Amino acid sequence: MIGLADCNNFFVSCERVFRPELAHKPVIVLSNNDGCAVALSNEAKALGFKRGDPFFKIKDRASAAGVTFFSGNHRLYGDMSARVMTTLRALSDDIEVYSIDEAFLNIHSETDDYAGLARYMAAKVRRDTGIPVSIGFAPTRTLAKIASRFAKKYPGYAGGCVIDTPEKTAKALTLTPVGDVWGIGRRLLKRLQIYGINTAMDLASLPQERIESIFNITGVRTWKELNGIPSIVPDNDSEHKTITSSRSFAKEVYTFEELHKAFAVFATIAAKKLREQKEHALEVEAFIATNRFRDNAPLYFNSCSVTLAESSDSTSEILKAALKALKRIFRPGLGYKKAGITISRIAHSPQPHIFSDIAKMEKMSKLMLTVDAINNSQHSSYAVKIASMGNGLEEISRKDHSSRLFTTRLEDIIEVHA
DNA sequence: TCTGGGGTCCTAGGACCC
DNA sequence: TCTGGGGTCCTAGGACCC
Numbered sequence: 001m002i003g004l005a006d007c008n009n010f011f012v013s014c015e016r017v018f019r020p021e022l023a024h025k026p027v028i029v030l031s032n033n034d035g036c037a038v039a040l041s042n043e044a045k046a047l048g049f050k051r052g053d054p055f056f057k058i059k060d061r062a063s064a065a066g067v068t069f070f071s072g073n074h075r076l077y078g079d080m081s082a083r084v085m086t087t088l089r090a091l092s093d094d095i096e097v098y099s100i101d102e103a104f105l106n107i108h109s110e111t112d113d114y115a116g117l118a119r120y121m122a123a124k125v126r127r128d129t130g131i132p133v134s135i136g137f138a139p140t141r142t143l144a145k146i147a148s149r150f151a152k153k154y155p156g157y158a159g160g161c162v163i164d165t166p167e168k169t170a171k172a173l174t175l176t177p178v179g180d181v182w183g184i185g186r187r188l189l190k191r192l193q194i195y196g197i198n199t200a201m202d203l204a205s206l207p208q209e210r211i212e213s214i215f216n217i218t219g220v221r222t223w224k225e226l227n228g229i230p231s232i233v234p235d236n237d238s239e240h241k242t243i244t245s246s247r248s249f250a251k252e253v254y255t256f257e258e259l260h261k262a263f264a265v266f267a268t269i270a271a272k273k274l275r276e277q278k279e280h281a282l283e284v285e286a287f288i289a290t291n292r293f294r295d296n297a298p299l300y301f302n303s304c305s306v307t308l309a310e311s312s313d314s315t316s317e318i319l320k321a322a323l324k325a326l327k328r329i330f331r332p333g334l335g336y337k338k339a340g341i342t343i344s345r346i347a348h349s350p351q352p353h354i355f356s357d358i359a360k361m362e363k364m365s366k367l368m369l370t371v372d373a374i375n376n377s378q379h380s381s382y383a384v385k386i387a388s389m390g391n392g393l394e395e396i397s398r399k400d401h402s403s404r405l406f407t408t409r410l411e412d413i414i415e416v417h418a
Numbered sequence: 419t420c421t422g423g424g425g426t427c428c429t430a431g432g433a434c435c436c
Numbered sequence: 437t438c439t440g441g442g443g444t445c446c447t448a449g450g451a452c453c454c
Contacts, residue, residue: 010454031422038422056420072422099425099454185452216428218452235426244424251419293421340423398420 001114001137001164002230003105004144005088005121007081008132008152010101011039014080015070017130018406018414026067030055033250033398034071071399079407083129091121096234104141104234118151118160126159138163141232142225145182146172146200173201173226183222183232188215200226239277239346245269246340250398252291253336256326258396259288263326264389266341267319268382274318274343275368280311282345284318286325291337302329305344311351314364315371315386318343 007013011029016022026044028037037044037053047065049058055069062069081100088095093108111117118135125133134157136147143163150172151161163172179189181200195214197203204226211223221231245266253259263286274281287303304325312318322341350365352358371384382389404412 033420033422035420035422052421054421059420074423102454183452187451218428240425242425246423248422291421338422342424 001107001139001162002141002144003092003107003114003118003121003135003137004098004141004148005084005095005103005105005125005133005135006145006148006152007084007101008134009039009041010081010131011070011072011077012041012044013131014077015073015403016041017080018403019068022068026062026065027070028062028067029070029072030401031072033248034069034400035248038072069401070403071401073403073405075405075408076403080129080131084125084131084133087125087128088121091124097238098234104144105135105137114162114164115160118162119158120160122151122159133159135160136163137161138169139228140225140230141234142182142222143169143172143228146176146180149176149180169228170201173204174199176200178203181222181226183218188219239279240273241346242342242344243270243273243281243346244340244342245273246287246338247393247397248338249336249393249396251396253339253396254332254334256330256332259326259330259336259339260323260388261390262339262393262396263322263341264319264386265392266339267315267322268386268389270341270343271313271315271318271368272372274346275313275372279346279348280313280350281308281318281343282311282347282351283307283343284321284325285342285344286322286329286339287341288326288329288336288339290334297335300331300334302331304328307345310353310356310361311345311347312361312364313350314368317364319386319388 012027015027015029024043025041026047027041028044028049029039030036031038034055036055037049037051037058040049040051044067047067049062077100085095085097085103088103088105092105094106096104098104107117114137118137122133122135125131134148134152136144136149136151138144138147147161147163151157151159163169176199178184178192178197178200181203184192191214192203203223206223211220224231247262253262283305285303285305287301289301290297290299292299306321306325308317308321350361352361374384375381406412406414
């Protein structure tokens, strides 16, 4: 049996931990620049608001309906996620962190009461972190996902649901729309509906030959998983193969200098992540794009990648490469709305070339370690920074509804008056 | 006025090779 | 006028995920 723990309305739940009066109230967490709704409480969903709704379109109606808004506070969510994962880790033999709000749970020791275990784990996470979580156990990951959906949807499960018999499997699959199955996206759903496949049960009941004629290998895996045959093996190394840092800007940016500043921020963020996973990259790609929603301005998207002579994890080397790429794609006179960098060809050990100055590489490596150490120990993460970063993205981003850094900044710690 | 960010995997087709 | 066959590797783009 494999478990899946999924935090309910995760970003909203994080905010509610520190604003308990918002329980049972409509709450929406917004994306960067207060652009879109990305997380909604059940009450906000019930009012008809959806994930992806642009804030400017729903603002008036939602305010009138009493919705509380938050700008995304990702440092808070990341820290709360770590707390949830720590609790889950202590309760299972091993866990696979699948996303900021989900983890698969492996239980090696024998138990015949998975439902009780799931409910206990959910209650423990709730008590230790304040975050409500739904846990499903089943023979495959795809079925565990379905089980956790039931645990989330029906309060009667008390946060824990198990699919472990043919009868329970049949019932769960019949009640699950095929579009809700893990791995069935918008495009696939459309095709399935043409064939009259509407529920997970319809899909699971098809003969394998039929499935193979409709789907590629990933679809066949999903079908097997629905039939109780484990076929999706998670990639258990936690290191990423690419690291992207990008942002949309609140208003269009026209000059190279402004983009340079933004790229200094991107390089800082991406290189820090790279160093955190103790790796080095050989390739840096830069991209810029104009506003795709404006039809009275030219549409331009371009990207360019640069290969480093020797692999690096240094912010300044990565920035240098990103700016080289940016120079090739920058066109004056255009208003840029979004930009970013992706670093790739990531490897564990540094890869010098024959003329590399090894001493210099080691010196740079030490320098970056020192910068990270200083920044990690300070309240400001940019105590030491690349000068061209200036005040970062401050002037070109917007956050009007921020909560505080309750768990990671001493000045922001919550006060209790008794 | 205002429309997110960060990933993975698979596949078709081109480049290249013998 | 005639213009092979088969293999591998790489990459861009599509589809999916949260």
